[in-house]
Amino acid sequence: MVTQQAIADAKAQLALEGYDPEQALSGLHVSTYGTAEGGWPVGPKYEHWNNLSDPVPFAISGAQANYPEPTDNDSTPTLYFNQPFGNPIEAHSITDVYANKIDAAPGYRECKC
Numbered sequence: 467m468v469t470q471q472a473i474a475d476a477k478a479q480l481a482l483e484g485y486d487p488e489q490a491l492s493g494l495h496v497s498t499y500g501t502a503e504g505g506w507p508v509g510p511k512y513e514h515w516n517n518l519s520d521p522v523p524f525a526i527s528g529a530q531a532n533y534p535e536p537t538d539n540d541s542t543p544t545l546y547f548n549q550p551f552g553n554p555i556e557a558h559s560i561t562d563v564y565a566n567k568i569d570a571a572p573g574y575r576e577c578k579c
Contacts, residue, residue, distance in 0.1 A: 467501070467502055467505070467526065469496065469498070469501075470502060470505050470506055470507070473491070473494075473496070473506070473507045473509070473510060474507045476491065477491060477507050477509060487509060488508050488509040489509075490509070491507075491509030491510045492509055492510070492511070494509070494510035494511070495510065495511045495512075495513070496510045496511070496512050496513070497512075497513045497514075497515070497567075497568070498512065498513070498514045498515065499515050499516075499560065499564035499567055499568060500515070500516055500517060500520045500522050500523060500558050500560070500563070500564055501514075501516075501522070501523060501526075502523065502526055503516065503523055503527070503544045504527075506540040506542070507540065508540050511542075512540060512542040513542070513545070514542060514543075514544040514545060515544070515545050515546075515547070515564065515567045516544050516545070516546055516547075517546075517547060517548065517549050517557050517558070517563050517564070518546050518547070518548040519548055519549060519550040519551060519554065519557040520554075520557045520558045520563065521554045521555075521557065521558070522558045523544075547567075549563050551563075
């Protein structure tokens with residue numbers, strides 16, 4: 467949800483500066499893993515991955531309903547897969563569950579964050 471808010475803030479700032487925010491963000495590719503399914507601002511290209519056994523995306527769905535309507539209209543479908551674990555928290559593991567999806571995603575790999 468932090469990434470959603472950052473994109474929404476960038477979109478608002480671009481509009482304040484006189485740019486077409488959707489066009490300005492159209493070159494941005496965002497891949498998400500085990501996170502929010504709705505509430506993504508229109509503009510960037512998205513790829514959403516969620517493990518059906520991961521409780522986190524479903525737990526935050528209530529918060530999604532409260533996300534501001536103007537940014538809750540990206541229609542990118544979520545890609546689902548099922549990798550069950552005995553412990554539901556393990557089903558949210560970035561290393562054990564989502565890492566292989568990250569490796570397959572397009573984009574630059576050397577983040578200097």
